[in-house]
Amino acid sequence: METRVDVAVIGLGAMGSATLYQLAKRGVKAVGIERYTAPHTLGSSHGETRITRQAVGEGPDYVPLVLASHRIWRELEAATGMSLFNSCGTLIMSPRDNKALHHGMPDFVARSISSAEAFDIPHEVIDSAAIARRFPQFTGLSGREWACFEPGGGYVRPEACMEAQLIRAQALGAEIRSNTVVQSVEQTAGQVRIVTDQGTIVADQVVVAAGSWCASLLGGAFERLLTVTRQLLHWYEIEDMSAWQPASSPVFIWMHGEQETDYFYGFPPAAGDPRLKVATEQYATSTTPYTINREVAPEESAAMYEANVRGRLAGVTARVAKAAACLYTVTPDRRFIIDRHPEHDRITVISACSGHGFKHSAGIGEAVAQQVVESRSDIDLAPFSMARFQ
Template structure:
């Protein structure tokens, strides 16, 4: 096998890996990106046309500085690539009053000075008549939220990285890697052996293959998403309808305005995730997952409760506390990784790519990464 040398190798060129390639390449580094499937494939967690970006963050105020930076970078990257990646629609968190999610999102807005409104259920329905909310539900409106065009985002990052000299190899997964005595790494694939000074591991559901210490710390689950026939598409068009997170008795669901598909997209529910081995090639959602989504539509968004047009499954890599893990591989400071984004990571990808580039080049980040350290989780 031939051996080629790079400054940095990125293993996994999905949302975060493609962003890492771009942020590293624009710094003048020689970058190799290795992707196990085609670019923009549907085997991981970056497909499906759209991903929500929310600045009001019920998962914790500590996420807000990073997602604000991601918001800036999505706009900048779109301009640089000549693509519209960031669509600002406003975002709604919908939940029972006193139930927790709206109050936590509100706290994140107060902590970081985000523009927001707390809306009674009747006001939510007045503004967005597609919703039929249960008694006692309220909403948190944040006007800067929206969605990112997910596959386009990967293509944009890869195209920009290539324009700065990065080499991207698809259908070539990393088989294994080893640190060297000189402080670098050797990476092996079926096509060759590569050396580099640094390694960035962003392989999503397959992360435990590359970072074995994660095998007992993270799990992989299948989430269902679907696009459904609408009776009144005018209610769901971009500009008339926001992105949203809905917490209800049936679980937590998320949805989008119509975008590049005639159907209304809804994903969830949170508790409907099902364990999956990422090496299993079948991503078909179960009948139970689709049933739960359709029951949510029928009850809360009836004008979008038509027949399914497209259904897909995607893989989430989940940590026990559902917070991210961004760290160096234990004992190997030249290898950094990001994973276990637990189903809420795509929106951060532009900023996490920048963070991983920072960690690879300087060992530091301007953000507080302590909440995302591996050491917080029991071995």
């Protein structure tokens, strides 16, 4: 069986669900193809919460994307009645003399402040004494810290965000094919032919947003540029909730040492939920979506607690309520790829979001849909071109 569409989107995680929704809004005959049933726990976009912050320390090129995303989350909430975005605030802190990298960038607090100033994003710069006074849950301060507090930051609920966009996409006419494995993608004679285990789809254009499966699906330069890493998420039990009051419990990113690995991030507990979710990142060991160990060993959660949590977070115990593994796909410079395929002008690739992509996903979906439909976008995507690797 062969199906003909205007645009096919391969992968319906963060980027694919956003793109399919935006294409459907524009009246495009579109189909989304997903090897599982989205949202699921086998890729990069699960785990209950994802940080969002507008004062992006990774660079000013990202700020328009996250500004658009915040607008779209609120629009989706109004359209669906779903709760997607909690603006509890974001606190990014480190010792003032800390030069360690975060997402490939040094002086991350200073860079976050610079982004906030450049884009008029409400924020405060606070010192260690103010952090201790306003946020009593942070108990392991050295006295040398400074922080950028962004009251409009917070977290989004990734599973709900993807679900909302897919619901709206279908309501606007898009087709979703779940549990469908793409076997090949080939551009010939002004069209793109997608062979799946459930039949063939012929599209005028294709958007590949397959996350950690991009390298094996696209081959060539993508196999060289994309690295998949295993990341761990941990939820620890809180025995004393007194320091975790909603009015003073932001999302946090805490760089506490001199190495890139001396850092962790976390989320405030939800109302009535005595668990704290925290995580860090590692880039030293690679894996694949086919071979990843999805089980988190007790000793891995214990090591995370000892290296980062103990003595730093009030009332948080070493007892593990839950743990999960997810996948990051990263480029050599830790930046995104949002570009036409270097050999096929009818294939657009969104990949390698390098651990900081979900906050931008709704805006990326809108920009890519504009690019596909109108050959332009309101947001400049040139900084995410593959040309920088040539």
